[in-house]
Amino acid sequence: MTDPLALLGDWLLNLLAQLNLPPGLRQVILYLLGVSVIATVALVITIFNTWLERKIAARIQDRLGPNRVGPWGLLQPIADAIKMLTKEDTTPAAADKVAYNIAPILAVVSVLLIWAVIPFTSQWFGTQLNVAVLYIAAVGSFGVLAVLMAGWSSNNKYALLGAFRAVSQLISYEVPLFLSLLIPVLLARSMDISVIVEKQATLLEMYVVAAPLAALLFFISSVAEVGRTPFDLLEAESEIVAGYHIEYSGFKFGMFQAGEFMHTFTIAALTALLFLGGWQGPGVAQAPILGLFYFMGKSFAVYFVTMWMRSTLPRIRIDHMQALNWKILVPIALTLLMLTPIVDYFTKDLGVLFSAFGGALTLSWRFAALLLTNILVTLAAIEAVRRNAKRNFVERSRFPERPVARPPREEAA
Amino acid sequence: MVTNLLTDYWPILVLLLVSLGFAGIAMGGGLLLGPRRSSARKQEAYESGMRAIGPGTRQMPVRFYLVAVLFILFDIEVIFFLPWAVVFRQYYENGLGAFILLEMLVFIVILLVGYAYAWKKGALEWE
């Protein structure tokens, strides 16, 4: 079976060849087309996600969610966009105009650029970089700048507090984020995302099996990096009203929102690619287009978890946020980084532990040992945290609690 | 095949331009379609409906710089890890596994010593 996308590409190539254009221009047109498709896909998913998120949050909260504009409220994001476009665009008089206006652009661009290296299927991606992981880490950091610029330039104390928080949170969490990014790189021996995905061919070869703890670390620190609940300190509504984007209105505000939604989906996609095997799944070798569905399915599954967390968890406080990062996540990540190559080294000659369903479920000794290491590290970490916890773990009484019965007091004379 | 041709850094530049274009169109559209009825009151900074007392931009408390320094410490280390992570399996396939492992362990241990020092000094406390 041929890949419809490849067919489309061939057709375009032929079309361009017939036009007798100079080869350089033809190349540029191809880039433009390919990249526009990627940008469009990312934006369309974002628009769809705003609807999805509202709908799912609504179902979790026992209400209906958007249901007026279009069927099932599907056109709600369009209505929102129109609303934001027709809002007045205000700039505070005392703002630093340049930084103030660049910040929302940066917020969108920094996220959109990550999509250049995301493989949708084995055939379809913007570009295949051999340093894709490094590229993601580098481009992703721009988002911090956008937040900082927005908060600083608004000349607003709430925005400033948001910027303070953003600095401490976003750059702190980049450390465990990078450290946990290293684990798939270690396992796959490559920084190329396509290679990382290719190595996770079967179910038990997914890196979430060999490195579940790294996957968890990556997920937690990416959620913190995006600034979603429980890490939404930078825009904590009930504390600093809207944080760094408090002064923004109209579509500039909309761009921060779009950037955040897009970023959330991006981290879901990255988790799916690095740890859940991306577009890998049964039958992709025959029909690469299936990979698109696997990839999207896995991404949305991870995205659902972020939405679920958002509607369930309270917000963490700034000092706890810092302690979680520097005292728990970073040491765990460093330990993993030490143990993973060691275990990898000593299990390099061991073969397959078991294989079932004609190789569809194959667990190698290497992965089993790594899994065991992860579990042990997890247990050790939990024990260490418990021992040193300032928090009172006594809260373990029977649930739900009944109040202590008291003898009725004497009648007041 | 359209996709295999895009195996370069060019697409990233084009994507940058496309996303800048999107951002420009969106912001321009907002300026064009939105009303403009600005007033001095409206341009004041929002502070819960009251007038702000004192300037809106201030010095950052020094603990944020501490976080920044810690971040730089760790982030630079991580960049050193990346190429090592890519090549270390090739090394032990060539019989140099113990060497490269040990080398990186020494590196991590040095990093851990710095980390322990920072912890001991209270740099990780948020006070």
Added chain:
Amino acid sequence: MTLEPVMEVTVNDLKHLLSDRAAEGDTMLLNMGPQHPSTHGVLRLLLELDGEIVVNCIPDIGFLHTGIEKNMEAKTYIKAEVMTDRLDYLNTTGNNLVYVMAIEKLVGLDVPPRAEAIRVLIVELQRIASHLVWLGTHGLDLAAMSIFLYCFREREMILDILEMCGGQRMMTTYFRPGGLWRDTPVEFEAAVREFIRIFPKRVDEYEALLTRNPIFIDRTKGIGVIPKDKALEWGLTGPTLRGSGIDYDIRRAFPYAGYQDYEFDVPTEEGGDVYARYKVRMQEMRESLRIVQQALDNMPLGPVNSANRKFVPPPRSELGHSMEAVIHHFKLWTEGFEAPKASVYMPVESPRGELGVFLEGDGGPRPYRVHFRTPSFTNLQALPWLSEGHYVADLVAIIGSIDIVLGDVDR
């Protein structure tokens, strides 16, 4: 366009309220409120912040001042009652109760037992509704979004019951001097039983979301601690006091409206922090439900209004055939009744603490002076002291935990 002249407030003008570091620019002055999502209405807090740590917190109240107390002096005793609903708008029937009971005490009016039982039932339902709003907004302040909607879902059931009785969801004015506006409708019992049936499970649900949630415990345990002696010094009452381990509840200490006949516990917690106050209120919801259950099971039959026609308007059915009834009706609604030249103080336990009314009559049909001792106002006094040295994020939790209603503070 030019700005209308506004008096510019500088740090120097506020010197007496702030620390010395403010003048040097070391600390930042931040207005939190009146237009802020988590000051629960229009409370304005002027914060002096060092980074994110509160150095000074200066509450500025009065944005919701309505002059209710003064206005009530211009109305007859019965007509002034509608204003009490607007005081603490989450405890409307409780405000009605304290006011009508003060009148009853002033003029010596009897209340039939059925009316008292219904009053207790409704007030306890209202207490649950008020605690639900508190829990929802408290959760929202800590960004636990869903709990807010869950709480309002159950509160809606209570508001439906109130609407069933008083014709209004919130401002019911259902209690009248000498009894009730009218008896409960036929659907009332089924509705309350349905609520009693589902509500315990729902409270378990809320607790499942919060009580053992590590983030919630981190955010509330050890935050805003009020020691016993301080709590007494500040004159705190209600769950805020009981969270500090002091077993004081007016329903038990000075029983009114027949509370001595109900079996219920007064939950207290020793912690004195936000978490302790949370637990007290959660248990209070369960206790209130117990009282509702008892009131409903042992509901006496009989009239819901005193037969004393000097103070209670006659039922509509009498107006058609009794000249005397028409005269009473006319006199009551035009002139009102006269109260003796005396003063009374009547306290009740509102969801927020001791709600008292001081009522002074001058022999005429209008009160000479009405004054409310509102729990929110008294409890709010502790806020500056409580919030010192905490983070802004904790301040939000503390405001939520002392459960103020600005209508109650400003009057």
